[in-house]
Amino acid sequence: MSHRNNEESAVMDTASLEFERRVAALLADSADSLDGRTRSALTRARYAALEKAPQPSSRARSAISRGWLPAGAVATALLVVVFFVGQRPPHGSLSAPSAAGGVDDFALVIDADAFDLSNDGDMDLDSDFYEWAAATGGTSGTGLGDGNNS
């Protein structure tokens, strides 16, 4: 144990440092002077490795494949439906007129009622006509194309 500690704390002498420097330089030169075939193979290996890096597009694909995108679409559709259903007034009820245009809106409602009443009057006129037509139908004919227009 003490021998190991001595080695760990040992400082290499100058000759050892110079030896290591020469060996390192020799190895570095051999690495820099690799043949073209090996350098080409290393370059291809590097490009192949870099091509395998995870891409943002692959992340998007994985999001689709994991179902996050369909789930998001369904959630968005539900939000849209809830929004429109919440805005729609209950069936048969009238919304309160707003403070800004309440008078005009109310006038339109009154006009609509008047229009409906006049329509009801037309219906009364039509019933009179149908009663008259039923009473005179057997004697006057259609009145069209019978040659008595003059």
Added chain:
Amino acid sequence: MFATLNPSMAGMGPLKEGYLSDATQAHSRELERFLAGVERKAYRIAQIGLRNEQDALDAVQDAMLQLVRSYASRPAAEWPPLFYRILENRIRDMQRRSTVRGRVMSWLPWNSEDDSDDPVALAPDPAPGPVAQLQGGEIMAALEAALAELPARQRQAFLLRSLEGLDVAQTAQAMGCSEGSVKTHHFRAVQVLRARLGDFWQ
């Protein structure tokens, strides 16, 4: 050496100029520069450890792939120890696999490569020793042979410190051991190499 960038850029890929942010592009370019800067030394380290060019290429490519896939989002200052730790693990796995394959093949009766009875294979190696090789100009071959005969941990410590230039802390992180162990392995490696090759280097 390497700037620290925002870790939130996790998983950004390389050089997709069209839609990546400037920071992400810079991070990708920095990752590419890092790999380009270490690939040759990493190959030499793997080649010395595996003694096989194709295996060394495979080990370097695997280390690059794993770094890009798993640690590209890390700050650039963390890449060197991470990369060399991955590489060392890969080298060790391939060495084990090669050892197991060799043992299995040696047991197969139809193994044509079994030369245990071949008198030529059993004859002493007539190749000159390290000193003779150095004197004959085969400096690199002798150095590689000496490095290959080192224990794995000593070889790792020596190559990471001397060839790659990692400091003690980075080397310890790459080797998965304490800084004291790195100093011990490195010191012993230098002493052994000097003993084997020192006649030439004096």
